[in-house]
Amino acid sequence: MERSIQEVAKLAGTTSRTLRHYDDIGLLPPSRIGHNGYRYYDESALIRLQRVLLLRELGLGLPQIAELIAAEANESRALTTHLSLLRAEQDRLARQIAAVQHTINSIQGSEKLMAQDMFDGFDHTLHRDEVEQRWGKEAYASSDAWWRGLGKEGQDDWKRRAKELGKDWIAAARDAGTTPGSPRAQDLARRHVEWLTGIPGTPAAGSPEHTRAYVLGLAEMYVADERFAANYGGTEGASFVRDALGAYVKTMP
Amino acid sequence: MERSIQEVAKLAGTTSRTLRHYDDIGLLPPSRIGHNGYRYYDESALIRLQRVLLLRELGLGLPQIAELIAAEANESRALTTHLSLLRAEQDRLARQIAAVQHTINSIQGSEKLMAQDMFDGFDHTLHRDEVEQRWGKEAYASSDAWWRGLGKEGQDDWKRRAKELGKDWIAAARDAGTTPGSPRAQDLARRHVEWLTGIPGTPAAGSPEHTRAYVLGLAEMYVADERFAANYGGTEGASFVRDALGAYVKTMP
DNA sequence: CTTGACATTGACGTTGCGTCAAGCTTTACC
DNA sequence: GGTAAAGCTTGACGCAACGTCAATGTCAAG
Known part of the structure; x- marks a missing residue:
């Protein structure tokens, strides 16, 4: 025919x-x-x-x-090669996305606004306007109340946990044998999310979808903003954290 | 100037x-x-x-x-638009990667493999010729000797561990919230590799590089051969195992 | 004056087709 | 058998962002 x-x-x-x-x-x-x-x-x-x-x-x-x-060659070998090309391209895109995100933040002046000291409590890394704009007024009020309510001791505890996490992340990222998908990194990611969800009033304490989006957004910010990245051993470390968190949120219910 | x-x-x-x-x-x-x-x-x-x-x-x-x-327009708005384009492109790439991965699996799956009954001991899942061809004569002889040396009791124990692993894998794979990268799956992967490396004379007991290649090869086989896949709840379950093992070997020293 | 570095414009190549354009062939209908 | 509507052909430009010759002019130094 x-x-x-x-x-x-x-x-x-x-x-x-x-x-x-x-x-x-x-x-x-x-x-x-x-x-x-x-x-x-x-x-x-x-x-x-x-x-x-x-x-x-x-x-x-x-x-x-x-x-x-x-x-009539070995297709699977050719495709495997192709696969790594695709993955590389995806990484490039991820970096570009982070950069664009960062640029947007800079333009919006959030550079100045965000973060004076991340260890002063999470929402306090941002100025009120920005928090309100990004997550709503209630979130700000609630978060602020939470932070004040913690008291000196609670705040210190919070900071301590943040520091420990940062230390462990850096150690994990430096270890050549550890990848973002590894049990060790995934366990850190779990701890990280638990730490974040300790804040009421933020999306991290809301529905799973919001949690995911929130965590992913933060993860990109860790890479994009050097002041955050510094807590994880610089850009490379922050990338590791981002990848691990990215993998982890997929496993959340 | x-x-x-x-x-x-x-x-x-x-x-x-x-x-x-x-x-x-x-x-x-x-x-x-x-x-x-x-x-x-x-x-x-x-x-x-x-x-x-x-x-x-x-x-x-x-x-x-x-x-x-x-x-002199609103850059942040333009960039936000651009951001969604980038994200869309990233999603497209992710789908393409999945498709390529799938294709590779299909191709390799069509290569008729080995195995009769994995529970008869590992090397006995393969025909002698095939084992010798893939891993050398020594491997076959050594592995055969090992299996005989185990005795009835040892063999039963080996089978029991295999069955437990299979059961746990199936449960993990069925659980919608569990992904191959999750701590739960990674822990299973660790157990799986430990179980495999219990066999002397196979590459799994050799150098790290060989172990990696060996485990990955097996992982593909689980998916490719339905008789193996059956131990993990079918092709889907086996895919889950493969992905988890794939992630796990990257974390090995 | 010669040499070498640096400048110019012009034009083709790259990737995978989309999109006319001009013209021939087949099919369908009267 | 005539005619119009489809369908086919080859040919060529267009796109994105330059890389890469090619042929040639200009400037500063020896």
Whole structure:
């Protein structure tokens, strides 16, 4: 059975232009060319097309696809290589996102506003306006009341826990054998979130969805803002914390 | 103070070609053009260039940068929009990564593997030829000797541990809140590897690199071979085990 | 005066097609 | 059989942001 270029395009969910392009670059020549110059495709060409489209969806370049198909080569090895490329790209994006986030914060003047000393209690790292803008008035009032209510002792305890966490994070991040997904890091992440959720009135004490978003937002801030990052051994350490928290929140109910 | 195109390029960490391009598209005309056609830039042009380069690093397109600078517009709003684009792109990548991962698994799954009954002892899950081919003759002989040496009791104990592991894995995988990176799964992975390394003569008892490769290979096999997968609640469960083991081996020394 | 460093404009290459454009072929309808 | 509507062809430009020659002009130093 033979099909015209349009039919094939429709069947495969692509366009005739694409098929002509694949012919041009020698990736997928039609099985037959009529005396009139029309391109005709048979079953095997269709199958080949399916493979091309699949690999393309996986993000491989056409030259690479051509190689793979021509050589009937080890696809899983090629895909594994491709996988690391994708992962690298994702990391790059993550860094870009953090940078944009940071820039937005800077523009909004939150540089000046946020954080004088993170160990002065969480919401006190931000000025009132910012807290209110980001998480609502109630959050600010509630959090402020919480912090005052802690008293000197409670505040000191809070700071102590923060310091311990920072110390443990740095140690974990420095250990070459420890990755963000490791049990050790995941356990730290759990402690970290427990520490955060100790603050009532913040999203961290609300619904799971809010907690997730809140934790992830904070995690990016740790990387983006050097004053926060300093608590975790600099940008690298903070990245480690962010990755670990990112993995951890996925495991939360 | 006026600088030549090269000086400016060096100062800003870019190339003269880029500056000429920016001039061509009207994004950054030089502050003065000599009678000879040379481009000269002053301080304000440099500042403008810094802004362009910053925004470019954040991933914005040149036309958009031009708009922003021309309009002196609300940057943080533009960046917020840009942020969601970046996030969308990251999600797309994440899905692509998952798809590639899945494809790799499928490919490897179609490679008919080994095993008859894992509970008959490890190397006995493989045909002799296959074991020898994959891990060498010594491995087979050593492993066989080990198994015989265990005696009925030891063999039963070995099987019991395998069954317990399987049961716990299935429970963990079924629990919607548990992911491969979670502490619970990572703990199971640790137990799993300890169980495996109980076999002398296999790579699992050798160097860390070999252990890693060996565990990863096995992990893939669990998914690929339905007879193994059955011990972990089917393909899905086995995938969970594989992912958890994959994360775990990264944390090993 | 020569040499070398630096400048210019112009134009092609990159990735994977989308999008006309001009013209030939087949199909459908009267 | 005529005609119009589809469908096909090749050819070529466009996009994003420059990299990379190529051919040539200019300036400062020896």
